[in-house]
Amino acid sequence: MCRFPARRSGEPARRHVGGRFRTAIDVGAQSGALSRALARHPGIEWVVAADPSFEFLARGAGDRVAADPELVPFREASFELAISCLALHWVGDLPGALVQFRRILKPGGLFLAAMFGGRTLVELRTALFEAELAEEGGVSPRVSPAADLADVAALLLRTGYPMPVADAEAITVTYSDALALMRDIRGMGETNALTNALSARRRTPLRRATLARTIALYAERFGLADGRIPATFEILFLTGRQP
16 A cells, blocks of 8 residues: 555644644554644644545544544634645545534634545546557546646635635656556545545446556556656645634
8 A cells, every 4th residue: 555645745744843832633544643743743732534435444443433534513603723744635525624624623723635636646637547448449537536736725715714825846756667556546445536426427346458558558658768667646745824
């Protein structure tokens, strides 16, 4: 499982958080690694880990709550710090989720988030698209969609964050071949966030011939001199304040 993007996406939170915040919530906490890091910070007295997965919550520690980022079950002005690490690209209503974060923040509270951006896995998307079109005459969504930096920055303004900051960083991870990359993506649980929304759209299993062509096209178009292939993960970093 590829943990490097997740580790890198947590760095801005560690840089921003000092002793200024006494209460914090980690939404989309997953394994709880970021929540535990927050709990070790001097000055932070209470940390809540929120995640929709009971399996993740069962393996965590401290205060935990089953919650979706689109509906965080806390009253207004409950926290001084709200953080989300690599979870917001899964939500169906991103503006609504951003409003929820702002709602639970106290005046002057800080919102920090890292999420996958639109350039994530651009090489794989390209190879899959061309291979499936050539072999099957049509394409299916195979990888989770992601937002662009400009769109997310505009959403922060629209949802009430004054003077927000949005930035992006591209991280390149190399693999032996496209099949190894796809196994890693499946291990991350990031294969396709649109699964439940595709009833009226084309959705078919990936054929062997299509998979073989994808692997070949990936290596042909993007292969490195050492025989490995690159995979781009774009991380969007979002910062906003509750007025």
